[in-house]
Amino acid sequence: MTSRDGFVWTPSAGGKEGIPSISVIEPQQHVAADTKEVLDAIVIGAGYSGLVAARDLTTQGFRTLLLEGRDRIGGRTWHSTIDGFNYEMGGTWVHWQMPHIYREMSLYNMQDEWIVTQIGGGPLDFCTLTTPHDKRNLTHDQEADMFGRVWGEFCNLDGAYMKEGMPYPFDSMRNKEQMSRYDKLSCRDRLEQIRSKFSTEEIGMLEAILLQMGGGPLESMGVLDGLRWWALGNHLPTGLNDIALSTRLRSGQSALARNIFDHAVSTRRLSYAFSSPVAKIEDGTSFCTVTTRSGKTYKAHKVICTIPLNVLRDIEFSPALPTKMAEAISIGQTNKCNKVHFDVAGPELVSWNSFASPGKGLICALADNLTPTNDTHLVAFGPSADTAVGLTLKDNVSGIKEALDHLLPEKKEVKRIVYHDWYNDEFSKGTWAYLPPEWVSKYNDIMQTPHGNVILASGDWGEGWRGWIDGAAQQGMKAAKLVADTYGSRMKSRI
């Protein structure tokens, strides 16, 4: 099946919107007759949060409707298989230190399906570092050393590399007063605090690291999410790299997502409607009504809404969300990072990666295995065009190629480009969540508070791997548990 999402370009065929994926669901609608009645639950959004919630509810006996605006499952995590290679369009890397999603892998016997992204042994086994006036190659050891020094110093706000300030990334606000203080800082603020300790080149690498994390601009990125990522990397210089940029699923993220979806379908209690964006969520006196943009209405006692933070502002809630929640949504998350796949001719770059000072659109790239045609698959990241240093993706193949040239040690023939323009996507309006200063200390808790019979559950808020696949699975699990707990007594009589 081919999704409406995604973009692919090759020299021969040119650019094309829409790429193939097992995440596309056919038929798009499967709505049981009893959907006219009041269902047990409606889950809005079929990303990992919604999938886990729908699976947990249906396997426990609840009649559930899953509504999704896209034509596919997975939300910001899905893969496309093109000519035998899996391109992970969004969320990619998983690890056993991501407990909620690893548990899903384990449940579906995918626990040994590792494919390693950064492999050694290629002829160009180095990191190219591009700064405004220079381009040079570092050994990966030199790169790790520089990376660790600048990133470690950036995160060393407590003088103990956050081992004291944030010992537990899954309980990141444990030292609440201290963390709320840090939360006032933007990444720009922190960068300026430590700038004098480093060379221009080192600062260039640090900027690239930060822009890869949160897409920029640095003024809009809170320092707190960065500290949490550092703590998730076991407070080690390159710890995050080992956990979160290393191992991906051989069969692709959509294979795991399908396992969860298919499991829910197998219960025969799941109705679903894809290509059905939601316009309105009403919590009435005796049930909730969800209205799609096309005017269809569905009724349920409980609603789990997994719509991303930056899209929630497009949904009408009745009664209106509490002021503080509305404020959190109006501010939103800041990440507009672009992720672009390049297949470049030949296998030489298979052990290569790069960092670059911002300005040309892409700020880093890393090799991620060879394609079946023995070309090198590169994954590149960069800020989007609405920042001063960003890149336009739409209809801009020449610009994208130039941005890659800026990173490469020497010009290479590009054989394929694949990407998903998450920022201009109406159902995401941004990439993985990276939150602005003060957002976490002010709003992260309230976003997890049920609003009557409506529970907001996105990986954009939460704990631990917030903004990652694991955070989505966590939120979906917790939301389904809340719903199941309120139903407890009703369930007992049914079986």
Next chain:
Amino acid sequence: MTSRDGFVWTPSAGGKEGIPSISVIEPQQHVAADTKEVLDAIVIGAGYSGLVAARDLTTQGFRTLLLEGRDRIGGRTWHSTIDGFNYEMGGTWVHWQMPHIYREMSLYNMQDEWIVTQIGGGPLDFCTLTTPHDKRNLTHDQEADMFGRVWGEFCNLDGAYMKEGMPYPFDSMRNKEQMSRYDKLSCRDRLEQIRSKFSTEEIGMLEAILLQMGGGPLESMGVLDGLRWWALGNHLPTGLNDIALSTRLRSGQSALARNIFDHAVSTRRLSYAFSSPVAKIEDGTSFCTVTTRSGKTYKAHKVICTIPLNVLRDIEFSPALPTKMAEAISIGQTNKCNKVHFDVAGPELVSWNSFASPGKGLICALADNLTPTNDTHLVAFGPSADTAVGLTLKDNVSGIKEALDHLLPEKKEVKRIVYHDWYNDEFSKGTWAYLPPEWVSKYNDIMQTPHGNVILASGDWGEGWRGWIDGAAQQGMKAAKLVADTYGSRMKSRI
């Protein structure tokens, strides 16, 4: 409630079998009328594996009977609260890098219930190292350095600190041929290979480390489980310590176990019978029959048996288990490690720990917080008396106190001793699983293969945190999934 399990001694009251715990279930039997019919499943054993399996089955609508020999839930993981302090009698430490059990913590909102075992700042902030002819105190930095060097070298069979040989501890046999080769080695073999590189003192610490891991004798301990523990510690010198000897649940392990049990009970589909040890498991032509020692019989289509490896030999299976499974059971796991809690007078030792050459019964101790009376709670480990260097627990308070004196920097008044004699316990016959040479490569897979309608599911085998709490949760989850999958179609018609 007071369990029959456990032992407590105080100077005033002397020794007493049985200690209080929220893990004791009252009433002991709750067997629904329909238990005379053929149930969906019988789960044998109420440790974490059995609890997770019973919870997963009952919440998915299956009528399930839980049978347990003890008077309580938790198996080898339970805590006793005495005078306001939680003594973890078996499995203790948990972490977000233990994905299956962390997911349970997260499900029941216990994710920020951390209490830290090893805290700094006390007046005796050092490690006492006792060797046959010497006793000296090391700073914790010196200790970490020595620990990391000897333990790292022990595990460095591949010359890359197992990053190449065993990159993924949850897929530990990935390099099967290489691992099977290592699996022929005992810990004694490996110790002799590297003995000449270290001083007597260093070898003494290494022996203590190994005996804490597997209880000894070293000849009976395979090297492979050690390598897996090292890999689980992120291939870092003191990584395992940070993950697996650091954070425990403030409210105690039995609080988490109760959450799982109570969740299953809340479905009203769980029958249970405690103090009901099983004698026989028959897989008949149309259903399975489980017979208790007292002659009661129960029938179900599926049986999940979570009985520990060393106890399985006491169960009669009909038809008999395959030869290779029987062989695996007959060999069993080797760990007879003793775990003893001491409350010693005063708070001075709160940052202290120790290692000692074997010979006096206990080979290490570590401080784990202060009691409400401001005394120091120590956790000590040592091999059991059936090894040349071990300690008798039963009726041997003076011997136990002497073994502690051997570790201490100076004699201290002991105000309380608490332990569970796991080796002499008929329902465990050993502590956490540590497997002998060649067991893993020969038997770990077959133990996970269903035997007709009977699934063996214990944390004593499996992957990742095998032998730990997480491994138990993993096995229970997988067994329940297998059962639920075979029932799929039957379930659909019921609701």
